[in-house]
Amino acid sequence: MYPVMLDINKKNILIVGGGRVATRKVQGLMNEGANVTVIAPEVTDVIKQSDVTIVQQPFKHQDISAFNIVFIATNDKAVNDAVMERIEKHQLVNDCTNQQRSNFFNMASLIYGEMRIMISTEGSNPIKSKNFKNKLKEILNKEQIK
Numbered sequence: 001m002y003p004v005m006l007d008i009n010k011k012n013i014l015i016v017g018g019g020r021v022a023t024r025k026v027q028g029l030m031n032e033g034a035n036v037t038v039i040a041p042e043v044t045d046v047i048k049q050s051d052v053t054i055v056q057q058p059f060k061h062q063d064i065s066a067f068n069i070v071f072i073a074t075n076d077k078a079v080n081d082a083v084m085e086r087i088e089k090h091q092l093v094n095d096c097t098n099q100q101r102s103n104f105f106n107m108a109s110l111i112y113g114e115m116r117i118m119i120s121t122e123g124s125n126p127i128k129s130k131n132f133k134n135k136l137k138e139i140l141n142k143e144q145i146k
């Protein structure tokens, strides 16, 4: 795994699924200038109120080649498989239900002054990343490292 920061301004991003995980992804993508599309028969209120294009229907083998980044986040394995089948080699894909077939992961991240600190377990233990981030926040707030 190769760590980078991505400029997603004007990038086309697809999220298939509209539940809890999709909501977290939408929240993480907001205010970065990306064109975000959500395809799902049901989406949460937070997604409805977000600046995203909602295609309120089940995923149906659409052409998704125009998307730079695809998040697969439904609770139906057959649907997740169908989306994965359509992924082309040049696309970045995160299957929230299957690390093995994701070619990138999100990281826990915190801003400290001019620094952004990113924490990853390379997909193996997201809860550990989140807890580590929260501990680090406490330490940094106490220590005031410049």
Ligand SMILES: C[C@@]1(CC(=O)O)c2cc3[nH]c(cc4nc(cc5[nH]c(cc(n2)[C@H]1CCC(=O)O)[C@@](C)(CC(=O)O)[C@@H]5CCC(=O)O)C(CC(=O)O)=C4CCC(=O)O)c(CCC(=O)O)c3CC(=O)O
Residues within 6 Å of the ligand: 020, 021, 024, 025, 028, 094, 095, 096, 097, 099, 104, 105, 106, 107, 108, 109, 119, 120, 121, 122, 123, 124, 125, 126, 127, 129, 130, 133
């Ligand atoms: C592989 C990865 C794929 C990916 O990139 O999505 C992934 C996978 C999984 N997450 C699971 C659970 C939860 N993840 C969170 C939250 C976050 N998860 C994130 C990243 C990643 N999660 C990637 C690897 C990161 C790494 O390498 O460390 C963060 C950092 C960033 C983000 O998601 O944007 C964000 C932290 C936000 C913060 O910093 O605060 C919460 C919510 C919470 O705790 O509040 C829950 C529990 C509640 C819930 O169910 O939602 C489970 C089920 C585990 C189980 O049931 O045991 C799996 C699947 C599995 O492990 O198999």
Ligand SMILES: NC(=O)C1=CN([C@@H]2O[C@H](COP(=O)(O)OP(=O)(O)OC[C@H]3O[C@@H](n4cnc5c(N)ncnc54)[C@H](O)[C@@H]3O)[C@@H](O)[C@H]2O)C=CC1
Residues within 6 Å of the ligand: 016, 017, 018, 019, 020, 021, 022, 039, 040, 041, 042, 043, 044, 057, 058, 059, 073, 074, 075, 076, 079, 095, 096, 097, 126
């Ligand atoms: N990567 C991560 O951070 C995590 C991943 N997961 C896994 O992610 C999956 C989704 O979890 P949640 O968001 O909590 O589920 P959820 O039940 O909140 O949402 C599922 C969403 O999938 C949509 N969906 C169902 N069929 C669809 C179709 N044919 N086309 C498009 N969308 C469809 C539903 O409308 C709903 O919006 C689960 O399999 C879960 O095990 C769970 C927790 C964390």
